[in-house]
Amino acid sequence: MPDSRPQPSPPPGRPSEPALLLCGARLTDGRTVDVRLGGGRIEAVGTAGSLAGTTAAGTAVGGGARVDLSGYLLLPAPAEAHTHADTALSADADGPVSYAPEDVQLRATEAALLQLGHGATALRAHVRVGDVQGLGALAAVLEARRSLRGLAEVTTVAVPRVLTGVAGADGLAVLRDAVKMGACVVGGCPDVDPDPAGYVEAVLEVASEQGCPVDLHTDADDPARLARLAAMAGGLRPGVTLGPCGGLARLPVDMASRTADQLAAAGVTVVCLPQGGCGGAEGRDTAPVGLLRAAGVRVAAGSGALRDVSNPVGRGDPLEAAYLLASRHGLRPEEAYDAVSASARAALGLPEVRVEAGFPAELLAVRGDRLAGALSLAYSRIVVHQGRVVARTSAVREYCDSATATELGLPRQGRGKPS
Template identity: 80%
Template sequence: MPDSQPQPHLPSNSPNPSGGLLLCGARLTDGRTVDVRLGGGRIEAVGTAGSLAQGPARAGAQRVDLTGYLLLPAPAEPHAHGDTALSAEGPGPASCTPEDVRRRATEATLLQLGHGATAVRAHVRVGDVQGLGALNAVLQARRAVRGLAELTAVAMPRLLTGVAGADGLAMLRDAAKMGAAAVGGCPDLDPDPTGYVEAVLEVAAEHGLPVDLHTDAADSARLSRLAAMAGGMRPGVTIGPCAGLARLPAEAASRAADQLAAAGVTVVCLPQGGCGGTDRRGTAPVRLLRAAGVRLAAGSGALRDVSNPVGRGDPLEAAYLLASAHGLRPEDAYDTVSATARATLGLPRVRVEAGFPAELLAVRGDHLPGALSLAYSRIVIHRARVVARTSAVREYCNSAAATEPGLPRQGRGEVP
């Protein structure tokens, strides 16, 4: 059947008009249909459908018809790889030249923005051959997307201990001074994982930065030490993807989860896979972690690089997988890519209520379970501006038209 609901009409100019932005007829997760007025980067008012369109004060407001759309707090991406994204399709090893990294990081951020992520944390390697070049390139990409999305970088040296790690440690300090928003890396790659974590925590304390570490080790003792070291660290410590937890005996995994919760560590899982090699894929035991009280966020991980050449970088896919394959309620699954992901990045909470930041995602559909079914039609709002729109149309033909070109179409509708 043809889709009887109108498609949204978006503002044709990018700057926010003086009259603000009015979202009309949006559906909320509690079932209400509302109008939402945006201005000054925030939600100014939420009212029943039609109630905010009256009066001369808002005569200049640009309107977006969201009839048939579900309005949600925008997701954030807590675990991207800005320096390697979109590198799988080229011949040979990924180019590490600053220009190529800047171009790929910019394109990757815009792709993730199109999916709804108005904030992205990119993990970037520093030291070794690339020095600080890749980090500088990602920081240039950050400037290129300013006003569209918030891109931040985590500096990740390979080694930090012993003679071989001295250069990495100096590079990590330089990265913090350059503008890295967090420090981290993968302690599993260092001969002294505990010493590696100690070095990262020391640099973080020196510069007042958060910590974001990679680990997939199936080693409960190592996770216990990490939790003990991270306890009391402010700003807090994030680790991921922690797929090794799923390979531990149940009792050991439960004990490690309790220790991570007690230390206040946030775990970022990657249900789409693709942070390590093909033999290290998997997802942390998310239900166990949530039951222990661990703050759990979800990221997309690799975006079409050697670790996952078909990675989509789509937060809704991550939430869909947590709901469909790991038993989370749709509301809890979406929270991992929105509220908790934003908190992981140190961003303010978003609700569709007056006074909250206007970081929003409109998805074609009536309810959250449908929206998580990899919906394609999306409108993304950052700082009270429409910054991206994705729309897909599906056409239906009768059986004769399927084999005989030129026969009339039977139906047409927008793909969710």
């Protein structure tokens, strides 16, 4: 079984980590390189063996500061663009989902570590506010975020239920309090409000007041509503994200194309959820990613539900999302991986990552030598956040007993092959 062991974060006041040397990694362009990390960034990239033994200051790299990546493909780390931290890992619970703060904090922490083990060093977590849970679930997720500092970067989206009518006044007050408490993004689901346009107006107003990004959840297949939402959101800075937009897949192609053009003109990012979404069974369509990309819309991909009532078998694995985009939606492996890495980071407002000097040291090493193979079968992974190895997953495949293996011409048991 894969064994993922995130390392503990450094205690407060600890001196900066020494330089770390990643040796013999393969890049997607076919080169085999050494990569030196320091100060949370990539200091240098050179041909294999050229950086061995020294840091940027010319001093020797001490023991324990090397990681052998022979046989691994080195990539920019993925980011998780859409997850639900307050309900994650609740599918097996008896009865309704518990929003008790201690339960939410435990589940949110465990879910983030699971996703970190898959490679996601940054996550955007949607959290319901108001109604029965008030601000308790948000407080719990923010506490989980603090406990994960140094391992993964977690941002939170405050998701109120109703923002219009008589009940809307309470929802608006709670949304503003959520931002004051520490929610980084304002969002929600206009589809469940009696006045979807009014809901969006309220969210955009709060976002404008607070200088926050917006992340709205919609699966509507009403092109007029999506067009109006795009027009309302257009020009808002620091930007608007919509997801999962599965309703676009149910529209005629010409109608969906016009809507995609309107989304592109508004500068809206779409986060699709190819692993099954986070709504009811009727909302499991994946947005038409090829059509959106052709229109110029930035398309990122997220995991959505992680083993909750919406998807009790959700894995929270960005590489699975990329695999599905390539295998079911026609994207090239490079385009599919971009959706869970570069485009996902851009949707979260994070700086770009490349395996080049000067870029943030947010990296994922997967066993294999080509991206297509990594997306189809990548169990062994090494995750780097802020220049430190924070998680390792190691898998070994073993075959049958010695006699049968000999008969079949297979390696004997105990001589497993890493995957």
